[in-house]
Amino acid sequence: MSELSVKHLLGIKYLNEKDIQLIFETADHFKEVINRSIKKVPSLRDITIANVFFENSTRTKLSFELAEKRLSADVINFSAGQSSVKKGETLIDTVNNILAMKVDMLVMRHPNPGAGIFLSKHVNAAIINAGDGAHEHPTQALLDSYSIREKLGDVAGKNVVIVGDILHSRVALSNIFALKLQGANVKVCGPKTLLPKHIASLGVEVETNLRKALNWCDVANMLRIQNERLDISYFPSTREYTQQFGVNKALLNSLDKEIVIMHPGPINRGVEITSDVADSKQSIILNQVENGVAIRMAVIYLLASKIK
């Protein structure tokens, strides 16, 4: 099998294990390309891609745009803030107007869960979900698994704990799907108020003691406390959260083994992790960012090859 089983990347839920392997193998080649002095290949010179962001983003948008440009695609950017969405235009109308300008592929971030899935049923373009509300963020999960594979050789059989706000996190959900699909063992850890009630039904274990979770794991993926999504108080104070669920160097040094630290960014330094942890050699945070471009190039390349 040398092609994806899907036409859109709406979520990890719709992929199979072979898809993930194909994306990783393709990303290996692109990683070699982006480490050359000339980092560009002409594959997608006849493809136009629109980055449609209805929600703020820095690194995901930059990473997608860079990936698109390194594949030689034509790129247009659209941010909801400066658009007719404010004037009351519907999502389908907005997108159809963009597509009328002969756009082949859409990369979309939207605050509503399922926005990409909805759109894929109504418009004629390949869609990549760059985050839909608290639902999925598939390329982030792919680059996280890819970074684990790069650091530890394989994802299968590894113990991964996802720490923090699991309730509001699309990164957590996509990561759980991706890690389980590849045969990793997954635990989630955080304040009970930020753990969804039925999360165990996804095949993950729940742990509320951070030290226990860290002693068990090979990799800890530290999620950001998303203050913008916390509409009510889920924990008494940031200081208390940090005391119970923040990782610092002393805690890491007191563990039985050396674990790998990941963070999808942006980091609240001193909240989820301290600076000395974020910048330590155990941290692969910047590798994640580099791998993000390679993974997105692979996803775009593989989906674009299915556009006829």
Place this chain on the structure above:
Amino acid sequence: MSQKVLLSATEISIILHRLACQLLENHLDFKNTVLIGIQPRGSFVAERLTTILKEEYGVKHIDLGFLDITFYRDDFRRGDKTLEATKTKIDFLVEDKNVVLIDDVLYTGRSINAALTALQSFGRPKEVELLTLIDRRFSRHLPIQPNYRGRQVDAINHEKVKVLWKENDGKDVIYLIDR
């Protein structure tokens, strides 16, 4: 489907030795020359030639690279299948070097065209030559000709030249297959 043997293992070996001698004649000690095999099938030819040059003709050092051209091909989205990439491994710069591109079969010339584009990512070579084991005459889509050719073949379009290598396919042989 019928197939006939175009070249046997012995003939392939004789031709490889001749090609190695021709390379030697033009490039002597290979100090400013690099060999680049086009992935996936050209790499076998490049590796064989390197081995012959080193072991039988005493060339001390040869820079050998493998170039994948998938992302430079001009038929992206034009076939049914996704083009699958292979590994590129070029650990040197080609800046100001004599480059010998090596492939197994020269057919339409489009692969070589893609390889020339891909090569630009690794510097500006002084000169680029082309070595090909089999040259399918009369089937070129582009004005590309080899500098070194193993055997010239008059194959028509529905025929296919298939090159097998011991290290990959179990034996050295070249077939002409009528599809």
